[in-house]
Amino acid sequence: MTTTKSLIKNNTFYDSLTLMRISKNASELKEIIQAVTVMGSEINKRMLDDVGLLTDNIKHATTNDVIISVSGKTNSAVESALEAIEKMLVDVNPPRITESVPRTIEAALERLPDANLALISVPGPFAKLEAEKALKRGLNVMLFSDGVSIADELELKKEAEKKDLLMMGPGCGTAIINGIGLGFANVVQKGQVGIVGAAGTGIQQVTTLIHQKGYGISNAIGTGGRDLSNDIGGIMMHKGIKILENDNDTKVIVLISKPPDPKIERTILEKSYTKPVIFCFIGGEAPEPSRTINAPIIVTVHTLEEAAIAAIALVKKEKWSKIIFSRPMEEVMRIAEREWLKLNPQQKYVRGLYSGGTLCSESFIILSRLLVNVYSNVTRSKFELKDVRNSQKHTCLDMGEEEFTAGRAHPMIDPLLRQQRIVSEAKDQECAVILLDIVLGYGSHIDPAGELVNSIRDAKALCEKEGRYLSIVASVTGTDKDPQGLKNQMDKLISIGVVLMESNAQAARMAALIATRGSTMQNLERS
Amino acid sequence: MHVINIGLELFAETLANQNVNVLHVEWKPPAGGDNKMMELLSKLEEL
Numbered sequence: 001m002t003t004t005k006s007l008i009k010n011n012t013f014y015d016s017l018t019l020m021r022i023s024k025n026a027s028e029l030k031e032i033i034q035a036v037t038v039m040g041s042e043i044n045k046r047m048l049d050d051v052g053l054l055t056d057n058i059k060h061a062t063t064n065d066v067i068i069s070v071s072g073k074t075n076s077a078v079e080s081a082l083e084a085i086e087k088m089l090v091d092v093n094p095p096r097i098t099e100s101v102p103r104t105i106e107a108a109l110e111r112l113p114d115a116n117l118a119l120i121s122v123p124g125p126f127a128k129l130e131a132e133k134a135l136k137r138g139l140n141v142m143l144f145s146d147g148v149s150i151a152d153e154l155e156l157k158k159e160a161e162k163k164d165l166l167m168m169g170p171g172c173g174t175a176i177i178n179g180i181g182l183g184f185a186n187v188v189q190k191g192q193v194g195i196v197g198a199a200g201t202g203i204q205q206v207t208t209l210i211h212q213k214g215y216g217i218s219n220a221i222g223t224g225g226r227d228l229s230n231d232i233g234g235i236m237m238h239k240g241i242k243i244l245e246n247d248n249d250t251k252v253i254v255l256i257s258k259p260p261d262p263k264i265e266r267t268i269l270e271k272s273y274t275k276p277v278i279f280c281f282i283g284g285e286a287p288e289p290s291r292t293i294n295a296p297i298i299v300t301v302h303t304l305e306e307a308a309i310a311a312i313a314l315v316k317k318e319k320w321s322k323i324i325f326s327r328p329m330e331e332v333m334r335i336a337e338r339e340w341l342k343l344n345p346q347q348k349y350v351r352g353l354y355s356g357g358t359l360c361s362e363s364f365i366i367l368s369r370l371l372v373n374v375y376s377n378v379t380r381s382k383f384e385l386k387d388v389r390n391s392q393k394h395t396c397l398d399m400g401e402e403e404f405t406a407g408r409a410h411p412m413i414d415p416l417l418r419q420q421r422i423v424s425e426a427k428d429q430e431c432a433v434i435l436l437d438i439v440l441g442y443g444s445h446i447d448p449a450g451e452l453v454n455s456i457r458d459a460k461a462l463c464e465k466e467g468r469y470l471s472i473v474a475s476v477t478g479t480d481k482d483p484q485g486l487k488n489q490m491d492k493l494i495s496i497g498v499v500l501m502e503s504n505a506q507a508a509r510m511a512a513l514i515a516t517r518g519s520t521m522q523n524l525e526r527s
Numbered sequence: 528m529h530v531i532n533i534g535l536e537l538f539a540e541t542l543a544n545q546n547v548n549v550l551h552v553e554w555k556p557p558a559g560g561d562n563k564m565m566e567l568l569s570k571l572e573e574l
Contacts, residue, residue: 013555013556015534015535015536016535017535017536017537018536064556101553102550102552102553103552103553103554103555104552104554105531105533105552107552108531108533108550108552109531111550112529112531112548112550114529114548115529115530115531115550116528116529116530117528117529117530117531118530118531118532118533119530119531119532119533119534119538119539119542120533120534121532121533121534121535121538122533122534122554123556126556126557129557130533130554134531139531144534144535144538145534177528178528180528180542180545180547181541181545182530182538182542183538409535413537442541442544442545443537443538443541
């Protein structure tokens, strides 16, 4: 007999990570089935509804309220858990002497007058104000928060431009400045490749692949995902390029972005560069021969992996060539066949579930070249996935998009929504392959592979019970030096039958091969 | 690099792990999360 009780704490704020930790601790209490503490956003209320925790008394909660909802085996266990959670919330904010902890940026600057960067990750509605304060006081800014309007972003970036400051973001998750990782960043060695990226996990994939091959990064500057839109005009991309051109440590420049607006792409392509430059505009067209591009060497690549390979080749002053797979084609086809022979005839679709936006975009482009009818929430074309809660045919889902993250921590920190989605995709009899990214490094969950393994196991078991097989294909973005340990993470996934590929691009190609029973092999060259 | 971190304490922790001089701000929504008040504060900031 299950008892469910909930309560609201009005006008109370805790960051999503703190709430996630409290939820986890409370779930482990005696006789408790589920315990969730979240801000009262629409997404969280939907999630609570999905797991049967949205009781009537909390339906009116807003984003300014904390919801506590617990289900357990007995009434007394649930009451104890609610009490324990309220205590945990108080413990997070113990009474402190006001002077000892800064509560505003102004107070912080009195304690740290040498501060030169503000790293801001407050909820979207408050982000612009905090960034404004920082810029006004002469600080460079990295703005992790999204949910900031385009008009506000433009205002912030113009202000930064006037003061010759960096305004990385909004929606900037990754930067590496002088060897220091900011936000979600991997531990990579220092070297000669400089990057400017409007693409957080794009920067992560390129930097980790470069490190894995024995080379290193000078600086990686993030601009936020909308920098190369018509409205923003590439302000920070241009500034980042200028910084790398003047940086003695940088010998090769890599520019990474999801497809830029054509007018802005032209302004980037038509600059004068004094160092070799690689354009990695995922989904963009190769520059036309008639355009004037002024640089010692120009390379255009279409995948993040190619950007890493080309960058190393330029550092070594060697030629480079495109790869489809790291392993011989015979071996790849053997692995793919082993997977597709276990599928039922009606299983035909790939469902990509991504924590990294750029990785999702890259896979969407590759799958669109290899398969027909690929939908996504990263595109505004006719293949835009209208209802993100329901996959359609082949689907590539960016679960870090705003529709999944309001009032929640990003999926690279909190795996819950992705774990639930893996199981719900497995219930679809037409789903053949689930395609995943696992991203390591600072800021990411301490054991992303471990968290996914349980859901993958549940998903495969569910399919087996219904007489079908579920193929899981993935890639791990990380290095041997990351806190999670690359080998440890890979071993966990391989041990439960995940097909692990060397890069995000290769994982997407493998997923397409399995789903088409090998028939898309002839199209691989153009993926 | 000397960093002021405002928001997720996680990011301050990862910087501290890299021996960066970082100060974490215990941020709470100003004006109790009131949007109208927020806009006013933003305008004040512009002056």
